[in-house]
Amino acid sequence: MNPVNYLYLSALLFTIGATGVLIRRNAIVVFMCIELMLNACNLAFVTFSRMHGNLDGQVIAFFTMVVAAAEVVVGLAIIVSLFRSRHSASVDDASLMKL
Amino acid sequence: MSFPLLTATAVLPAIGAIATAAVPAARRTAAKWLALTVSLATLALAITVLVRFDPDGGRYQLTESHAWIKDFGVRYELGVDGIAVALIALTALLIPFIILAGWHDADPLETGSRRWRPTQGFFALILGVEAMVIISFEATDVFLFYIFFEAMLIPMYFLIGGFGDRAHEHGEEAASTQRSYAAVKFLLYNLVGGLIMLAAVIGLYVVAGNFSLQEIAQARANGSLHMATSTERWLFLGFFFAFAVKAPLWPLHTWLPNAMQESTAPVAVLITAVVDKVGTFAMLRFCLQLFPEASKWATPVILVLALISIVYGALLAVGQRDIKRLVAYASISHFGFIIMGIFAMTSQGQSGATLYMVNHGISTAAWMLLAGFLISRRGSRLIADYGGVQKVAPVLAGTFLIGTLATLSLPGLAPFVSEFLVLVGTFTRYPAIGIIGTFGIVLAALYALVLYQRTMTGPVKPEVSAMPDLRARELVVVAPLIVLLVFLGVYPKPVTDIVNPAVKSTLSDVHKKDPKPEVEAVAK
């Protein structure tokens, strides 16, 4: 099978994730969309690794997973505490971070 | 190695500033006396400089030179010519009077006001400004000059923004707002000027490879340093812009009325009589020496701007309702004369301009400080709030009249000598400009006498009827200034003797000679 097809899939997943981040209000969904984008990137990295015949891409994919795990920890904690204080998981309700 | 006299003259007030600031808050009076003592000691050092300076000796004397930032060829280089000596003496002379006049300006306000007025800070800042102004007059390294030219904005900013008149018609809150407006305006104007100058300073370094005024001027004179015409012009404009803001020249003048109006009278004197002089001084020292050709190229425009300053400043002074604003616009007119004298490029014009800087310093100090004493008595800056003071406080009125007469350049008082020299110097080369400039003397009489008439004569206003006459401290401030005004008006030779050789070498830098008279009537 032509590896380029994996790249197409990766681009499709990334676009779905990006659209989700932009249009959904629920923090959890936004969060999952971000995960989707990260994983789309991982797919692309692994594909490139395969295409070019070296392991750099796979190494970076592992890095990304570690970062994603850390992000999940921090991000979910923030969402939970936000939900506790506001009784809502909508990102638009938390708009205090401005000048 | 001889004693570094010039460094000492600048460092002493700097140390004094730190020491004054360090005096504990409870011992306010001690801080005042300390500041006064330091300023008098600085005056003594300045007089030593004056005595040690030999007018017929080399161009720069008492020089000091040390490497500072080797990588960029920046040196700690000091040296004075006759023009600088005269201005250092003026600065050192005026500061004790400024301190004495502002003796109570920074006292804590009466109970009930929450505003904190750091007395020590006021006097420390004044001494700090003195130190920086003196070193600006001494520096012969462009970079060194630039640093202190800019740095003096900081203490000035706090002096303007932090200490205002004790009373204000719209209450303390409004006064505070206006003060910060004036201080910020002062700072921004001068920073923009300084920024443009910084670009020019860097440009100069790129072209010349070092910052030494003497080396660059010499290299330019003997042709070893060639500058393209357009480069020279751009660099000249960069320097001139900063100096024209500081001086201030029309149309860059609008910060001065605000700054002088909002600050206390002694600080206003500090601005116009001392700090602004750095601008005109630097035109003579840096613009003309570093960029002789560009200076000549820009002369017509600058002369016209100076002429506008003279007439415009005077006309606006006539239309003011606020005493301090009136003095500020009068100063703008006077600075027009100074700049006109510098760029007339004749020995009378430039000697006159230098003399003008000294005389304007003394006369404005006398006039403005007296105005300040008047304002502190009534608590209002508006001319319309006064009337008939002459009857209540004859000594105040009499001394104020002498200040008024000095401002309108009455012959016999010092400003006349310099104003006439400037006019003659301009007239010999540019008759039309000289003639229009003489209109300035009519307008000067108008604004000065209008102020005197409205405040001092006429029926006594009820609010001023209990006004006390000058106190001993105030008389001590004013009397020496008036004596100096008379002395330098009758016998200005000591100053001209010091200034003339320096002006001669400046003129030879720009390759200009005085025009010859039509008929040789004087036997050679």
Added chain:
Amino acid sequence: MENLIALLVAAPLLGAAVLLCGGRRLDAVGHWIGVLMSTASFVFAVILFADLLGKDAEHRTLMQHLWTWIPVESFQADVTFRLDQLSITFVLLITGVGSLIHLYSVGYMEHDERRRRFFGYLNLFLAAMLLLVIADNYLLLYVGWEGVGLASYLLIGFWQHKPSAATAAKKAFLVNRVGDMGLSIAIMLMFTTFGTFAFGPVFSHAGDASEGKLTAIALMLLLAACGKSAQVPLQSWLGDAMEGPTPVSALIHAATMVTAGVYLIVRSASIFNGAPDAQTAVTVVGAVTLLFGAIVGCAKDDIKKALAGSTMSQIGYMVLAAGLGPIGYVFAIMHLVTHGFFKAGLFLGAGSVMHGMNDEVDMRKYGGLRKYMPITFITFGLGYLAIIGFPFLSGFYSKDKIIEAAFAKGGTEGWILGTCALVGAAITAFYMTRVMLMTFFGEERWKNQPTRSPEAPSAEPAAEHRGEHAEPHPHESPKVMTIPMIVLAFGSVFAGGFFGIGDRFLHWLEPVTGHSEGDSPLSAGAVTGATMVCLVIGVGIAYAMYGRRPVPSVAPRGSLLTRAARRDLLQDDFNHVVLVRGGEHLTRSLVYVDHTLVDGVVNGTAASVGGLSGRMRRLQNGFARSYAVSMFGGAAILVAATLLMRAV
């Protein structure tokens, strides 16, 4: 002997310094210090005069160099004094009349609490005026020139608490400044032309300069003279200057300071001789002013203002004579000296009348005073006869010579100038007779009425001490006032004859000013005859109008000319509309422009930077998703740019 010259100035200057700085402790003796210093100066002047008399006519010049004043390369101004025949004439007049007026003021200012200061100012005036006439270069002369302006300012505004006095003082100073501008431009022109402005070299090389330069210098000097001597078009300050105390009017605004312009022109004879066009301008100014002043003098009811008009007119005669060149210089000075005597006498007489009349100045409220003030009447009368040119009194000799010289100018010009001078003589006779009749003759109009209507301006606030609304009780003034008047009356009677007979004055001044006889189309006798006819006509008309008919105590409306003349021929109205109003509008609009335009550009820049950052701030709205949009947008732009770069 030269060393005495500086003392001429030093004595009154010292007096001024002591009196003005001395404070209240000198109040008791201050006036006598003033008199002493002025008299000392007079004594020095007499000694110097005796010394000059003892020398040959050619060597009658004393020079004293004191110090180098302003040395800048070729610009060399020295403090050097020159005393020659012309200067000493002035010095004697100034110190002599000045001392008399000091003495008179002791009595006149007796009730004024600021008398010490008054004498300080008077001494200051004497010092400045003496400096003006003994300076050896134009710049030093300029110091005296502005110095007398300052003294005049201080003395006109002596009663500062009256707004009218303060305004008049300011006006006098400002108008004078316009003239001073002329003098300073003249000095600058001299410097560019001759490289110096000292009398000696300028006069000896005047012939080498081009006529254009000389004309320019001369016209600027004329402008200066117009300001100081109240000549058209800068005459408007003199009438208002009468706000000052009367001795001031006598000394400064009649006898000495206002004649400084004539001195300047005569002193600069060498320059004017080389500039015929400028000389014509001088004669025109003189002729116009002598008629202008005379017409104004006819309409004024205020005795001092009538005399002020007369002063203007008489100085017009002098300026006219000075403009005639060598024919007239000597006679200009001669008339100046005799005028100094009789006009000072007339003013002191007027002061004496006011002193006795509760400081009333309106002549319509005088009348019949000769019985009450005999000495004042006689001395005033002699001054009156002198000024109208009554035969064998002072004015007869000096004015007659000027009229002769005007005709001797020759040509149409001579006829025009001569006729003007003759007409002026007739008008002089008219208005002086009017003053005389209204004051000393006729019914006693001051009886049974309060002296001052509330709105009538009055010069002398000392009236407050003496009861303002009481009926006046005319009385003769004390001796300290009458003695100076008697001395001046002597001068009015005899000075002209002393100078004129045998041409004494001519021989005295000729070495300095030069002299030439013009060729007059009329004989001397014919001119004298014509003058006499004019005199009789003027006196006759005045007698018919004011002697035979009663004088109404409220001024009638009068003809158009009378009303215009009362308002100084509308000159003040013109000034007010054009200069004052115009100036006010100009400054007001400039203040506006400065605030909105010049400052506005700066504040506008600041405001637009502030506004822009306010706009930018909106982007930071706090919505995480809008931040995300900008992130994606930015990333997309970066990617697109990278691709684009690669494609190119």
